[in-house]
Amino acid sequence: MRAGDIVLVPGADAVDWSQVDVLVEACGRVSHGYRYASSALENGAHVVMVSKEVDTVVGVELSARAAERGLSYLPGDGDQPANLLRLLDWVSAVGLDIVAVGKSGEYDLELDPATGTVTQAGVSVQAPELGDLLELGDDVRATLAARADAVSGLKRAAAADSCEMTVVASRIGMPADVEAMHYPVARIDELADVYAARADGGLVARDGVVDVFSALRLPGEASFAGGVFAVVRTGDRLTWDTLRGKGHVLSRDGRYACVYWPYHYMGVETPLTVHAAVDRAPARPARWTTLLAARATDELPAGTPFAVTGHHHEIAGVAPVMIAPDAAAAPYYLLDGARLRRPVAAGELIGLDDVEGADPGALDAYRAGVARTAHTNGVNR
Structure with missing residues (x-):
């Protein structure tokens, strides 16, 4: 390590913690990940927790231990939880009222109108009826239900999604609207309508919830790339009408807007968190809220x-x-x-x-x- 080499060791017992500033924990297994992270904290090393599975079980305790020792315990940039928390820091600093936050599923639904085929992560099903459902229409929830029926042959929900949203919920105190989340099939420019309050025709039963959607797009259209979003209330009509004219995503009634980052560069961004850990950058602690x-x-x-x-x-x-x-x-x-x-x-x-x-x-x-x-x-x- 002193020579700048990469060192491969059989386990935590072989680590000389005096040579380690930051542990990036990425094994994905609770038993091992907990032992690695707790050993790092006991030996004065910061922890960047990429293993969201570990965080959903022991994140509250590890976060508290790190704080007691003056150490950092942070989710890793590049994965959706940390990216969404960064987006929410910006939204909160601006002072916007949050209605819903979340991410897209890992893989888009790509509809080929010529064949009526929908493809997700290399798996294709016939769903020609989607061609007539590309517009939300007057009844948003009915359209979303019809879309879900059309792609019922695809597995769209994943444990990883619920895991990631739990990591976020434990930092911001926002619950899921329903325990398995809504998973609407939605196009990017519809998100402000989809995640509007139910009283305004959307899905959301209460303010301040986390959710996941399946991004629907046509061939050649840009992907949401597993990115993150926040749907907010607009308030000032003149300002937001101006922003609509510049291409920002607003609901059709102008009451809601969607702020989003269409990316999550897994691993590529993680060095940002390593630096933040060493710098003791302020971070939201994990709490037992979900x-x-x-x-x-x-x-x-x-x-x-x-x-x-x-x-x-x-x-x-x-x-x-x-x-x-x-x-x-x-x-x-x-x-x-x-x-x-x-x-x-x-x-x-x-x-x-x-x-x-x-x-x-x-x-x-x-x-x-x-x-x-x-x-x-x-x-x-």
Whole structure:
């Protein structure tokens, strides 16, 4: 390391922490990621937490430990949580009223009008009816429902999306509008209409929520590229009409606007966070305001093992759901390597008492984080 070489070691026990300023934790596994991050903090190293799975379970405790030691604990730029938090810093500084914030799914839905084919991440389905649904029409929610039906053959929701939005929710205190999020199929220029309040024809039942949408585009149109957005109220009609004329995304009634960054350069931006960690840049701490829990999608017998698998780090038999803090419920990613102690019916939340074999270090850290914030009121959270 002193020679400037890249060093590959078998594990945290082989690390000389005196030579480490910042740990970029990116293993994606709660048990290992927690041990690496906690070791770094114990030895005076800052932590850039790229493993969003780890953050949803033990982020509250690690964030608090870092603060107690005068160290940084930050989500990594380049992934959507950190990018969205940066966008929200700007929106808050400007003083705009936030209605909804979020990101697009990792892969756009590309419609070829000539063939009626919709393609997402190399998977194609026939959806010719989408050709007649390219405009929102007068009933936004009805159009969105029809679009969702048209592409029901594609898997659009991913555990990674819920995981990332939980990381954001824990920093800003905004919940999901519905526990599985809305996932509307929407074009970029429609977002201010789609995420308007329900009273104004949109999806949102309350101000200040997080969500994910599936970006619909035609061949040759620019991608949202897994980017991030904030939908805000406009207020001053003259100013925003001027901005509409310059191509900014406003709702048709002029009451809402969408501010967005159509990119997330994974890994490319992370050095910015490394510098921010060393500089002790101000950061929003993690708080226990939203729990990424697990709801059974199947009848699960006692003894069912759980394992995180696949590109999107999902667990068979359970779906990730974003719920209000619940000390009895098990965090979704804490289930990795655990098994059921009792049968669980389809539709039930998996409880902490329902499982055994969860990583003991991560479980203790999760409970410690809960204890730090469970007694505070919603404002303080």
